[in-house]
Amino acid sequence: MTTEKIDGVSVNTQANVYFDGKCVSHGLTLADGTKLSVGVILPATLTFNTGAPEIMECVGGSCEYKLDGSSEWVKSSAGEEFSIPGNSKFEIRVTEPYHYICHFG
Amino acid sequence: MTTEKIDGVSVNTQANVYFDGKCVSHGLTLADGTKLSVGVILPATLTFNTGAPEIMECVGGSCEYKLDGSSEWVKSSAGEEFSIPGNSKFEIRVTEPYHYICHFG
Numbered sequence: 606m607t608t609e610k611i612d613g614v615s616v617n618t619q620a621n622v623y624f625d626g627k628c629v630s631h632g633l634t635l636a637d638g639t640k641l642s643v644g645v646i647l648p649a650t651l652t653f654n655t656g657a658p659e660i661m662e663c664v665g666g667s668c669e670y671k672l673d674g675s676s677e678w679v680k681s682s683a684g685e686e687f688s689i690p691g692n693s694k695f696e697i698r699v700t701e702p703y704h705y706i707c708h709f710g
Numbered sequence: 711m712t713t714e715k716i717d718g719v720s721v722n723t724q725a726n727v728y729f730d731g732k733c734v735s736h737g738l739t740l741a742d743g744t745k746l747s748v749g750v751i752l753p754a755t756l757t758f759n760t761g762a763p764e765i766m767e768c769v770g771g772s773c774e775y776k777l778d779g780s781s782e783w784v785k786s787s788a789g790e791e792f793s794i795p796g797n798s799k800f801e802i803r804v805t806e807p808y809h810y811i812c813h814f815g
Contacts, residue, residue, distance in 0.1 A: 608723050
């Protein structure tokens with residue numbers, strides 16, 4: 606089951622552009638103050654660092670990811686999610702646009 | 711005066727990716743059903759076609775645009791907007807990420 610819409614949010618109009626545009630997201634705030642973002646990663650292999658723990662929910666396309674300390678690439682497709690600990694990092698390998706919701710905390 | 715946030719919207723979680731990612735946007739729906747989008751154009755010169763008339767509101771960075779039938783490039787910066795007729799087209803030339811809200815109708 607894929608999350609197609611998120612209702613009742615406040616959206617930051619300015620995008621976050623990472624890695625020369627290989628990753629573009631828009632920040633959202635829910636009515637209760639919870640922050641998250643919606644974004645897309647274009648074909649590339651990238652390394653992201655986390656501050657807070659993150660949950661990456663795939664809403665379109667797919668990726669493969671490798672958590673810090675792991676040697677295993679794991680696939681994540683629409684309707685699936687994976688968790689990254691705080692103060693860590695992960696690699697992500699994308700061959701078709703990977704659309705996601707990033708939940709923090 | 712730049713629009714930094716839009717409140718009370720429903721956001722489409724899947725991004726619209728145009729021109730191999732040179733333009734990425736997310737569709738929004740206001741409580742009254744009005745549709746718009748927030749997006750970013752990365753450095754490039756692109757041609758967009760319109761169906762409905764559009765208003766491009768710049769919320770960060772800048773662009774130069776040229777409407778169909780015009781030979782003049784016009785600059786548009788944060789806090790400014792320009793209108794494109796329906797069933798028309800425009801060229802846009804971007805040298806720093808151009809963040810925008812696209813209003814329809």
